[in-house]
Amino acid sequence: MSDRIEKFVEAMHIQPHERILEIGCGHGVAASLICEKLATGHYVGIDRSPKMVAAATKRNAAFVSAGLATFVVATLESYDPGQARFDKVLAMRVRLFHDRPEEAGRLAERWLAPGGKLFVQYDEPGGG
Numbered sequence: 157m158s159d160r161i162e163k164f165v166e167a168m169h170i171q172p173h174e175r176i177l178e179i180g181c182g183h184g185v186a187a188s189l190i191c192e193k194l195a196t197g198h199y200v201g202i203d204r205s206p207k208m209v210a211a212a213t214k215r216n217a218a219f220v221s222a223g224l225a226t227f228v229v230a231t232l233e234s235y236d237p238g239q240a241r242f243d244k245v246l247a248m249r250v251r252l253f254h255d256r257p258e259e260a261g262r263l264a265e266r267w268l269a270p271g272g273k274l275f276v277q278y279d280e281p282g283g284g
C-alpha cells in the first residue's frame with residue numbers, strides 16, 4: 157500500500173455518505189481506501205486508459221458488486237456525469253494538473269456539488 161496515497165486519502169476526511177469522483181484512478185488503490193469509508197455514498201473512478209480501468213475494477217470487484225464503486229473509461233476533458241455531482245473530486249499525479257493547472261481545475265470543478273471540494277496532488281513519480 158502506498159504511503160503517499162494513504163496520507164492523501166486520510167487528508168480528505170471522507171464521510172460515509174459522500175459522493176466521490178477520482179480523475180485518473182490508475183490501478184484503483186485510492187479507490188479501495190475511499191470505498192472502505194463509504195456506506196451510503198458512492199465512488200466513481202475515471203481514467204483515459206482502458207487497461208487501468210480494467211485493473212481498478214478487478215482490484216475493487218467487491219465494492220463494485222456492492223454498488224459502492226463505478227469505474228469508467230473517460231478523460232478529464234470529456235467525461236459526462238449527466239446530472240451527477242460530487243462532494244469531493246480528487247486527482248493524483250494527473251499530468252494536466254501540473255502542465256495546465258487552471259484549465260484542469262476548471263474542468264474538474266464543473267462536477268462539484270455546491271460546497272464541494274477539489275483535492276489535487278502532483279509530483280513526479282520517483283522524484284519525491
Ligand SMILES: C[S@@+](CC[C@H](N)C(=O)[O-])C[C@H]1O[C@@H](n2cnc3c(N)ncnc32)[C@H](O)[C@@H]1O
Nearest residue numbers: 180181182203204205208230231232248249250
Ligand atoms: C501517473 S498515473 C497516477 C495513478 C494514480 N492516481 C496514482 O496517483 O497512483 C496517472 C493516471 O491518470 C490517467 N490520466 C492522465 N491524464 C488523464 C486525463 N486527462 N483524463 C483521464 N485520465 C488521465 C492515466 O491514464 C493514468 O492512469
